[in-house]
Amino acid sequence: xKISDLIAKERRRQQETLMMIPSENYTYPEVRRAVGSVLMxxxxxxxxxxxxxxxxxxxxxxxDLAVENAKKLFGVPYANVQPYSGSPANAxxxxxxxxxxxxxxxxxxxxxxxxxxxxxxxTFSGKYFQxxxxxxxxxGRIDYEKLEKLxxxxxxxxxxxxxxxxxxxxDWKKFAKIADSVGAILMADIAHIAGLVAGGSHPSxxxxxxxxxxxxHKTLRGPRGAMIMITEKGLKLDEKMGEKIDKAIFPGLQxxxxxxxxxxxxITLEKSMGKTFASYAKAIVSNAKELAxxxxxxxxxxxxxGTDNHLMVVDVRPFGIDGKTFAIALEKAGIIxxxxxxxxxxxxxxxxxxxxxxxPAVTARGMGKPQMKQIGKWxxxxxxxxxxxxxxxxxxxxxxxxxxxFPVDLA
Ligand code: DSN
Numbered sequence: 001x002k003i004s005d006l007i008a009k010e011r012r013r014q015q016e017t018l019m020m021i022p023s024e025n026y027t028y029p030e031v032r033r034a035v036g037s038v039l040m041x042x043x044x045x046x047x048x049x050x051x052x053x054x055x056x057x058x059x060x061x062x063x064d065l066a067v068e069n070a071k072k073l074f075g076v077p078y079a080n081v082q083p084y085s086g087s088p089a090n091a092x093x094x095x096x097x098x099x100x101x102x103x104x105x106x107x108x109x110x111x112x113x114x115x116x117x118x119x120x121x122x123t124f125s126g127k128y129f130q131x132x133x134x135x136x137x138x139x140g141r142i143d144y145e146k147l148e149k150l151x152x153x154x155x156x157x158x159x160x161x162x163x164x165x166x167x168x169x170x171d172w173k174k175f176a177k178i179a180d181s182v183g184a185i186l187m188a189d190i191a192h193i194a195g196l197v198a199g200g201s202h203p204s205x206x207x208x209x210x211x212x213x214x215x216x217h218k219t220l221r222g223p224r225g226a227m228i229m230i231t232e233k234g235l236k237l238d239e240k241m242g243e244k245i246d247k248a249i250f251p252g253l254q255x256x257x258x259x260x261x262x263x264x265x266x267i268t269l270e271k272s273m274g275k276t277f278a279s280y281a282k283a284i285v286s287n288a289k290e291l292a293x294x295x296x297x298x299x300x301x302x303x304x305x306g307t308d309n310h311l312m313v314v315d316v317r318p319f320g321i322d323g324k325t326f327a328i329a330l331e332k333a334g335i336i337x338x339x340x341x342x343x344x345x346x347x348x349x350x351x352x353x354x355x356x357x358x359x360p361a362v363t364a365r366g367m368g369k370p371q372m373k374q375i376g377k378w379x380x381x382x383x384x385x386x387x388x389x390x391x392x393x394x395x396x397x398x399x400x401x402x403x404x405x406f407p408v409d410l411a
Contacts, residue, residue, distance in 0.1 A: 069273075078245075107166070117160045148178045158185040173208055295376055324352070
């Protein structure tokens with residue numbers, strides 16, 4: 001089969017199913033056009049106005065715009081838009097500001113953190129740095145007093161405040177107090193919530209932390225890429241932090257920036273400034289709350305008992321199944337989620353007790369509370385009929401007809 005046919009099939013899959021993995025979203029057609037444009041032909045090692053290649057007059061303007069938009073949107077004095085994605089962005093921060101063997105402290109992957117937050121042995125963050133990790137409590141919440149005690153005992157050089165599967169508001173003030181009390185650099189990884197922060201639906205970390213990393217393709221709805229931003233507080237701590245980050249990205253870790261992505265980021269950031277985007281961010285959260293309420297009503301357990309943001313972690317054991325079996329059954333019904341560990345999961349990561357689902361993409365399609373109620377009903381039906389292929393197929397047809405009513409521009 002030709003690649004063009006496979007792309008057409010994938011387009012149809014995205015159009016006809018409910019994309020509910022909380023880190024996925026539909027970007028804007030303008031962004032897709034920029035990312036697929038001639039900008040990808042150009043090499044631009046270096047930074048705007050100081051490149052190692054000629055012919056970058058236009059690329060410089062594009063990168064300047066992306067940087068300016070990032071500074072304006074998030075209210076920071078420094079931004080670098082070149083990281084290829086979230087993991088390289090986090091790696092850059094550690095390599096720029098730490099020495100190999102220095103201690104970092106992040107949230108455990110199984111508690112809702114990320115591999116790059118110090119996951120031991122198998123990641124650069126746990127191999128080249130000493131890692132000590134905090135966890136969520138059995139109810140799924142971060143206990144900030146416990147975190148403070150751990151920080152005082154372990155004395156990390158850098159603390160990561162960031163999550164990929166945490167359904168509650170992060171208390172930046174508490175994180176700052178803890179980091180300041182042990183003299184640690186505080187890094188916020190807002191990859192999941194960047195769109196909520198930009199839209200005013202999650203508090204911004206900018207006045208509390210030294211440095212912020214984020215991807216650009218989750219709640220922010222941009223192309224796959226990432227940014228590193230330094231706050232006033234960060235520059236006060238180290239006025240050379242920006243130079244260090246720039247050097248750690250290029251030539252430290254990466255070669256030429258992906259200019260096509262940079263253009264997509266510039267467009268995305270501009271689109272994230274207006275009232276329309278703020279309403280979108282608000283709707284993501286109200287949809288998530290609505291769906292969480294439905295699932296609770298139907299007997300699912302939710303980590304932390306609900307959600308304040310775009311996602312929820314659902315313990316599916318009350319229905320006598322595991323997360324993987326359930327995620328596979330949901331896929332057969334046209335509802336795409338990922339299986340996920342629940343806090344202190346007794347089961348292994350490859351067959352955990354839960355699923356993680358979120359509302360950024362369905363909200364981008366224009367779906368609202370009535371649709372969340374309907375999705376909740378379908379999720380219940382799948383749980384009750386997970387091995388009934390006929391039933392799953394019939395739900396898939398209903399999902400397809402709902403999706404038809406909320407088309408997304410994928411041209
Ligand atoms: N893989 C992303 C997620 O799904 O949350 C995090 O990088």
